[in-house]
Amino acid sequence: MADTNWVLSAAADFDGDGQTDPVWRNYQTHEVQLWLMNAASLVNTVALPLAAPDFQLEAASDLNGDGQVDIVWDNPYRAENDVFLMNGTSVATNSDLTKGVDTNWRISGNPYVSPDGPGSSSATI
Ligand SMILES: [Ca+2]
Numbered sequence: 001m002a003d004t005n006w007v008l009s010a011a012a013d014f015d016g017d018g019q020t021d022p023v024w025r026n027y028q029t030h031e032v033q034l035w036l037m038n039a040a041s042l043v044n045t046v047a048l049p050l051a052a053p054d055f056q057l058e059a060a061s062d063l064n065g066d067g068q069v070d071i072v073w074d075n076p077y078r079a080e081n082d083v084f085l086m087n088g089t090s091v092a093t094n095s096d097l098t099k100g101v102d103t104n105w106r107i108s109g110n111p112y113v114s115p116d117g118p119g120s121s122s123a124t125i
């Protein structure tokens with residue numbers, strides 16, 4: 001059954017196979033799913049933890065240079081950020097990025113998050 005609450009939130013190669021893997025967020029149930037892809041074919045799904053229900057997935061990129069894609073979460077309402085340092089498709093470390101940072105600074109640039117806010121664009125999976 002189609003569920004339009006799932007929103008494409010980021011995409012990166014999480015398992016290192018050269019194929020881009022999308023991350024989906026369900027704003028109704030607060031589930032996060034990583035889809036491991038082979039070209040346009042779904043190979044496997046991995047349930048990822050959510051930083052908190054009011055956090056948005058802001059970026060998927062290798063933040064610490066270890067070759068593993070990491071996930072950055074942003075809370076636009078409280079100017080808070082978390083990072084999941086990943087080991088492949090598993091969360092290795094969860095860190096608060098906002099310690100000691102001026103809360104007027106915001107992360108920006110996720111092409112998957114609409115400026116209209118979470119849930120403003122959706123996809124069917
Ligand atoms: Ca991949």
Ligand SMILES: [Ca+2]
Pocket residue numbers: 061062063064065066067068069070085086
């Ligand atoms: Ca990394």
